[in-house]
Amino acid sequence: MTSFDSTKVAEIHRQLHAHLPSDSALRVKALESLLVEKGMVTAETLDAWVEAYSEKIGPKRGAHVVAKAWCDADFKARLLDDAASAIRELGYLGNATAHLKAVENTATVHNLVVCTLCSCYPFSLLGVAPNWYKTAAYRSRAVRDPRGVLAEFGVSLADDVAVHVWDSTAELRYLVVPQRPAGTEALSEAELAKLVTRNAMIGTDRDLAAQPGEGA
Amino acid sequence: MSQPAEGAVAPLKRMDGEPVFDAPWQASVMAMADALIARGAVTPKAWSEALGAALKDAEAAGEPDTAETYYKAALRALERVVEAHGGIPAEIVSARRDAWEAAYRATPHGKPVRLSRE
Numbered sequence: 001m002t003s004f005d006s007t008k009v010a011e012i013h014r015q016l017h018a019h020l021p022s023d024s025a026l027r028v029k030a031l032e033s034l035l036v037e038k039g040m041v042t043a044e045t046l047d048a049w050v051e052a053y054s055e056k057i058g059p060k061r062g063a064h065v066v067a068k069a070w071c072d073a074d075f076k077a078r079l080l081d082d083a084a085s086a087i088r089e090l091g092y093l094g095n096a097t098a099h100l101k102a103v104e105n106t107a108t109v110h111n112l113v114v115c116t117l118c119s120c121y122p123f124s125l126l127g128v129a130p131n132w133y134k135t136a137a138y139r140s141r142a143v144r145d146p147r148g149v150l151a152e153f154g155v156s157l158a159d160d161v162a163v164h165v166w167d168s169t170a171e172l173r174y175l176v177v178p179q180r181p182a183g184t185e186a187l188s189e190a191e192l193a194k195l196v197t198r199n200a201m202i203g204t205d206r207d208l209a210a211q212p213g214e215g216a
Numbered sequence: 217m218s219q220p221a222e223g224a225v226a227p228l229k230r231m232d233g234e235p236v237f238d239a240p241w242q243a244s245v246m247a248m249a250d251a252l253i254a255r256g257a258v259t260p261k262a263w264s265e266a267l268g269a270a271l272k273d274a275e276a277a278g279e280p281d282t283a284e285t286y287y288k289a290a291l292r293a294l295e296r297v298v299e300a301h302g303g304i305p306a307e308i309v310s311a312r313r314d315a316w317e318a319a320y321r322a323t324p325h326g327k328p329v330r331l332s333r334e
Contacts, residue, residue, distance in 0.1 A: 030312035049251065
């Protein structure tokens with residue numbers, strides 16, 4: 001007597017193809033292999049990018065820029081005047097930051113950055129943009145209701161603080177320079193950099209803690 | 217404190233701690249786009265316009281406002297700029313995608329997957 005266990009066959013079939021990538025992953029493999037063959041990208045460049053942006057870069061470079069601006073008035077003046085040149089001094093210029101504007105928070109001004117079209121972002125300074133930055137909700141609400149968005153991130157502004165919303169483009173990106181927290185006079189530039197959050201440099205965080213690890 | 221706007225998706229802040237890439241292909245899309253821009257094959261403006269158009273399409277189609285939707289739109293944008301500025305027609309890309317699928321199906325689990333070269 002022969003037996004045909006269809007469940008078993010289906011299981012074997014599933015196991016055999018369990019490693020079949022998703023449609024998106026297959027389309028990416030297609031583009032990648034074609035672009036490499038055409039010599040338009042190299043596998044090494046792509047691997048290096050993924051390694052750097054998945055793990056290494058993050059917002060550390062941006063935090064260094066801000067901490068340096070807090071400590072060095074001349075650097076800060078150069079940063080606010082021509083941010084791309086200033087970050088070039090630190091070796092942080094990337095493809096996306098050839099045109100960069102630094103905008104400074106003050107007691108009466110809060111800056112908030114968005115890209116209403118897509119997700120333009122100074123990623124050579126801040127790493128890959130957070131997922132919320134790329135949502136349709138943020139892209140529309142940051143302009144329509146910036147105070148509501150800020151409230152959602154736990155930032156409540158006094159009525160006399162003006163909100164400036166900056167809409168990034170492929171040609172011009174923004175870095176918010178947050179206010180230096182009080183009581184940090186004794187800290188070094190490296191210690192100060194640890195206080196600067198990614199969100200503060202986008203504008204969805206405002207009052208930074210005076211000690212690392214406090215607050216958001 | 218004001219409440220999130222009506223009709224808003226889950227609070228944005230909730231997405232704050234999410235990993236930026238859920239799957240390796242998502243990182244590869246961004247890496248390819250940046251590499252093409254670095255090489256001058258695609259201008260930053262052309263890329264942001266293609267991405268903006270793909271995001272608008274996703275929104276119009278009622279796709280959920282998630283990172284997955286964003287990266288799928290980025291992939292469609294990349295396919296468009298590769299066709300328009302990289303000189304690789306969509307049919308070639310699509311045939312290559314199918315060749316990769318066939319290669320995966322033909323390769324036992326655990327073995328490296330290679331495209332067959334005829």
